Amino acid sequence: MAAELSATPMLSDALVILGAAGLVIPIFARFRITPIIGFLMVGLAVGPYGLGRMVYEYPWLAHFTITDPEGLEPFAEFGIILLLFTIGLELSFNRLWSMRRLVFGLGALELLVISGLLAMVLTMVGQYWTGALALGLALALSSTALVLPISGTTTPVGRAALSMLLFEDIAIVPIIFLMGAMAPYANSDGVDDMMQTIWLGGLVIIAMLVIGRFALPRLFAQAARTKSPELFLSASLLVVIGASLATSAVGLSPIVGALVAGLLIAETEYNAEVEAITEPFKGLALGVFLITVGMGLDLATIWDNLWSILAAVVGVLVLKALVTGLLLRMMGARRSTATETGILMASPSETTLIVLTAATQALLIQPGTALFWQIVTAIGLTVTPLLATFGRLVARKVDPLPSQGGEGTSDEPRVIIIGFGRVGRLVADMLTVHGKPYIGIDSDADLIMAARRDGYNARFGNAARRDALDRLGLERAPAVVMTMDEPILAQNLTRKLRALRPDLPIIARARDTHHAALLYRSGATHAVPETVESSLQLSESVLVDLGVAVGPVIASIHQKRDELRGLIMEEGALDHKPQLRTRTLRPEG
Structure with a gap:
């Protein structure tokens, strides 16, 4: 019996290691204890000085010990x-x-x-x-x-x-x-x-x-x-x-x-x-x-x-x-x-x-x-x-006083721009004009190489991965802007971000009003439909060319935008918190 069990020591050891990883990490994480202690205790238990001592007496323990x-x-x-x-x-x-x-x-x-x-x-x-x-x-x-x-x-x-x-x-x-x-x-x-x-x-x-x-x-x-x-x-x-x-x-x-x-x-x-x-x-x-x-x-x-x-x-x-x-x-x-x-x-x-x-x-x-x-x-x-x-x-x-510089981290809160094509660059330009730090991320290597050559702060990465966003400072980000033209990915990312940061302003690019409604339902703070914005810009241009004063034109554009946003949010059936709707990216002062 023992010989049969020892015939596959590699599989037995793999079972113990994977089982330890699957049990130790979530259990210790639940109690906010580092899994380092858990792995050490597993080694003590399943090693030659633990349960391994009793394998010859109880051969079935070979499945739960490290044999090699x-x-x-x-x-x-x-x-x-x-x-x-x-x-x-x-x-x-x-x-x-x-x-x-x-x-x-x-x-x-x-x-x-x-x-x-x-x-x-x-x-x-x-x-x-x-x-x-x-x-x-x-x-x-x-x-x-x-x-x-x-x-x-x-x-x-x-x-x-x-x-x-x-x-x-x-x-x-x-x-x-x-x-x-x-x-x-x-x-x-x-x-x-x-x-x-x-x-x-x-x-x-x-x-x-x-x-x-x-x-x-x-x-x-x-x-x-x-x-x-x-x-x-x-x-x-x-x-x-x-x-x-x-x-x-x-x-x-x-x-x-x-x-x-x-x-x-x-x-x-x-x-x-x-x-x-x-x-x-x-x-x-x-x-x-x-x-x-x-x-x-x-x-x-x-x-x-x-x-x-x-x-x-x-x-x-x-x-x-x-x-x-x-x-x-x-x-x-x-x-x-x-x-x-x-x-x-x-x-x-x-x-x-x-x-x-x-x-x-x-x-x-x-x-x-x-x-x-x-x-x-x-x-x-x-x-x-x-x-x-x-x-x-x-x-x-x-030393109960916090550090007052010199030894602190250089990380600062930055707006995260997901998708760094034409729209993402424009958002980055406007943030730079108003002194707001940002970092962009895109899975298109050519876009990132071109952006870095042009002086933009952008990195290659897959924003769908939680760890990629964590490395960009998601927990400190004042806002996330999603500019990619991928409706399903935008909705999934919006849901994920809203679950991770309930108070995070999420500004998303939408293809049309229906897509904007879906983004609001997923948890977006603002969803900006391309079709609506292009129509409003066309209206603004024609009214100014017809001689209407710029002030009333801009006021009417803002009023129409708010009306359309209200209709889109009603379509999305989203119960938005007022403070999330009104929070915008304005320069300080």
């Missing part, structure tokens, strides 16, 4: 690669250059100071200095996979965390080479190999920058013209996997290639759509990674060494939080930002496990010591969401 933990590691690594890729998409070369002081100043200082202090403490408790240095470097790393999804990259905490995490990701390769160089039986070949990897990696990155600058816009433009989501997704995965393999081939970490690929795509108008279309894969792959971390928690071993493990966890968390917070204060950060970032960055990293493995293979630490610190790392990763909540609470206590 090692087989999940490539998927977990792919999740980290996609995470770094999306981080690159949120950045740009200009923004990265503007962060150089934080990345190579704060990031380097944080890693060196924390690893040095940890090494000193470990040496004092009896660890040989080479092993203490290896453990210090490993434990000084913080989790990119958990910290950035919690903090984001645009908040003050997110920017500070990002700068340190970027340096840590860059430093992983030299750290791994350092492990080999410190090995008891190491020779000078290790240094030569490191230098070779550095210059080969530099050549590969330069080649990626040059080729990607010219090739990627053309690749995604062709994919966008097909209007095929499958082809767009294929192109996105091709770029990120190809870039990761290129850096891996010369000895660099694959996440370096993924980050560079994201930076290159961030310079194109397709960055938002690429991020949206790869988001589900990143989320699922990260879920797999978190499950593998949870599977490494052996409750029996933890119980046998409970007090020493707790002391190690608390010691690492407190030391890292204090040092990181103090360094941020020295760099001029607010007390609240320094406090929250320090606590959030206190836990070890997923890459800590990689460095521990390298240190064990180099005979710098014993396997038992590596297992102890692997458990400490897994517990630290598990409590990261709790640290984030605790950090926010403490930050409010130490």
Whole structure:
């Protein structure tokens, strides 16, 4: 029976992972708890130290446990690669250059100071200095996979965390080479190999920058013209996997290639759509990674060494939080930002496990010591969401006043224009005249490229996707203008927008009065029929040419427009709130 169940381990593991995603995410979201904890708990439950212990006694449990933990590691690594890729998409070369002081100043200082202090403490408790240095470097790393999804990259905490995490990701390769160089039986070949990897990696990155600058816009433009989501997704995965393999081939970490690929795509108008279309894969792959971390928690071993493990966890968390917070204060950060970032960055990293493995293979630490610190790392990763909540609470206590600039986000409320053809451009021009910021979105790649060449603020994307609108700032938008000539899409979008933002002014272009009535029924604030407006403009022109004064003509046009709008709304049978009908886009003052 057990043999039959183990004949399809891949399907069994897929069932567990997909079931976890389908249950954990909605359940934890219902209670406003991050699903990170849920995935870690699933890994603990279904791993070899949980229900997996009882598979031989109860074979039917094979359907609910992970039978091949090692087989999940490539998927977990792919999740980290996609995470770094999306981080690159949120950045740009200009923004990265503007962060150089934080990345190579704060990031380097944080890693060196924390690893040095940890090494000193470990040496004092009896660890040989080479092993203490290896453990210090490993434990000084913080989790990119958990910290950035919690903090984001645009908040003050997110920017500070990002700068340190970027340096840590860059430093992983030299750290791994350092492990080999410190090995008891190491020779000078290790240094030569490191230098070779550095210059080969530099050549590969330069080649990626040059080729990607010219090739990627053309690749995604062709994919966008097909209007095929499958082809767009294929192109996105091709770029990120190809870039990761290129850096891996010369000895660099694959996440370096993924980050560079994201930076290159961030310079194109397709960055938002690429991020949206790869988001589900990143989320699922990260879920797999978190499950593998949870599977490494052996409750029996933890119980046998409970007090020493707790002391190690608390010691690492407190030391890292204090040092990181103090360094941020020295760099001029607010007390609240320094406090929250320090606590959030206190836990070890997923890459800590990689460095521990390298240190064990180099005979710098014993396997038992590596297992102890692997458990400490897994517990630290598990409590990261709790640290984030605790950090926010403490930050409010130490600095209750909101930030007054300098560290706030640069995002401002912008009118969203859906559809950026002739009508969309005209709306954008009028908003610009009156000083109202806007951003346009359209799924026609040629329209977007032409608009950006002409200086318009427009992005390629599919407005029917919720995440595409969220990235444009839907929650802060003062209004949405829909200009596309697609009646069914306009109605569906109007209903979706009204459900998301009941108070949002939605101004929609309509083909005729019947279409306008349908838009009002769907929740539009204003629906502007092309036929009615063209008739009113013709009437205005002929009356002025016949010698009627401009003032009475404009007044009569407005009166007729209001009458027609009332008739259209009655046809739509819409019970509109008065404040939504009267709210218009007028310049301030």
